[in-house]
Amino acid sequence: MNVFGDLLSSMIAFAVPLILVALGAMFSERSGTINIALEGIMIIGGLVASLIFKFLNGSALAASSPQLCVLIGIVGAAVVGAIYSFFLAFASIRLKADQTIGGTALNIMAPALAIVITWAVQGQGQTAIYTPSWVPLATAPIDANFFERVFLKSSYLTTPICVLIIIATWVIIYKTKFGLRLRSCGENPAAADSVGINVYKMRYTGVMISGALAGIGGIAFTLAAGSGFASTVAGYGFLALAVMIFGNWQPLKIVLAALLFAFFKSLSGMSDSIPFLPSFSNIKESYYIYLMIPYIVTMIILALTSKKSRAPKAEGIPYDKSSR
């Protein structure tokens, strides 16, 4: 049982960044802009929050109310993520440039900037920013039972925040005027414009919400990875994009898709300790097989469900008011 507790706990830890970032990607795409810069925004979010943790470490505030400090870090990551994504929004909405250009530029810049800043702050060659010990919500006892393992082993403030964001996203997208307007800009911007919706403003908002969520996702990934911030999020930004398409641009399906992916991801990390899984003892480095599984499973499901897939109609096309 203990193994399954660990498995579920690891699954939740890895699902949180995927859910956050994929929901962010959904906000952006529903407004009509493909945000390919998620990977870079995640790195910036992780960097900012890690730096905030580092500076607060040892302060009186961190000693008295550590979770407030974590919250400050998360808010910081969200704000800076939104600001960073503004550059993408500016290039693809205002300048009507190809959306891959701005996204690629931000993706190249983020890890480089993170390393340069980390070195400038910590000294040359010090590439990792370690997470202080007060950041986790709780710690599991050594002889923890199943539930303690699931909920205490790798529990961070990002998990409850993620749950809140899932609910908020569903409400915003389907139950508010803003959500309806946002979706209309991704489906038919000209029609939206004709009834007085400011398409540019909606798209800026969509991209910057995605930036904020990707920023939070960045710190969530850093915490899930466990060993601190190392200027990388290991392709999770791109994965989140896949999860979003997998989830068919709908919040609840995205959550399910992310959980499924995270489950297989955790399985690959723990394949040794789960008794009934084949261990491929005659194959060397067999854990690479398990590393491949999440990607293969995603591909198979995508291929089977793709006919029902429905992307926002106007995504990726810059809106030009004068061509209406």
Place this chain on the structure above:
Amino acid sequence: MKIKAFFATCLTAVKKFFVNLWPNIKNLKTKRGFNSILASLFSIIIGILVGLVLMLIIKPKDAFYGLSMMLSGGLSSVSNIFQVLYTTAPLMMTGLAVGFAFKTGLFNIGAAGQYTVGAFCAIFGAIILKMPWYVDILLAAVGGAIWGSIPGIFKALRNVNEVITSIMFNWIGLFLVDLIIANTPKMLSTYYGGADQSRTVDITAVNLSAKLPSLGMERLSPYMNVGIFIAIFLAIVMYIVLSKTTFGYELKACGYNKESSKYAGINAKRNIILSMSISGALAGIGGALTYLAGTSTMQVTKTMSPIGFNGIPVALLGTSNPIGIIFSALFIAYIQIGGNAMQPEFATEVIDIVISVIIYLSAFSLVFKQLIDKYLLGRKHKKDARDLLNGSSGNGTPPEPVEAEVVKEGGHK
């Protein structure tokens, strides 16, 4: 007298040459290509300035030393010059792969995976099959093409976005190659008495015919080989295919508008798979050029090769034009070698920031082009407009519509 007459003819010939050249130069200014190059140069200059400002913030004392290293590091020694060429070759190939896919309306973010699979096929051919280098390159092309065709098939038959499939198959390719190398003891250096069990054996130790010919210049640098010439040759081939053949035209037509090309009788599904296969083959050859140089060995690793991803900025900077990609790959390799020379005063990553600023500014290229039109070529246009008003044709063509380019560049999704 004879000599004097000879000189006179020479002089008139030279004069005639220059007189004829002048209108050509003047015409050049109005050409769209020239305009794009000027806009790219603008982006590069601003990118380097941003790099300088960044260095001034981090270490003001060393900033100008860093700048001079960045700009001259690639030329500072013979070995560095050859290293630039060695770095350029695979970059140019992945750049061509991404650029070719862009031209046909596809975003091949999977060049990294195709590069890895291609590299593996080349090394497998070299070490296990004991094949000479040209066969290994062909094997790499086939491997890359197969890996590239998968996202193409998914897109054509199941309508799955190629970006997602490419990303997934990047990882699958990487892990698959890791798994095969780890389970093929004859490929590992430990089989031949080496110490590192996560690296393949040096191909020059096993099969000298697999090493790319060095054209007798290996005395100058171990990095010198035919790789760069192969890359340039393939760039020219791609240029011809894309702009001079019906096949290339069909591929591009699918990229501009899938529906209308279908209407015109083009098999869009077949073309998507073909485009992705060709793109994958180019990236795969890039992998072969890296490892057949005999200067590095492949490693069992969980991190993706950056060369595959760097193909994206190379393609964007070269505006997806194969000839442009030759120069943008040279430039990015050059500035990367310069970045190595900046150490230890500055992290090499400063170069990545400069490159990203340059790429970002290419989003402004339309704005730049309009500025160039307005200030550098403004007078010419006014004259054209006056000629037009007066009803005479004048000597030049009317100014090209700059706006038309947006549509073309936005062709891919």
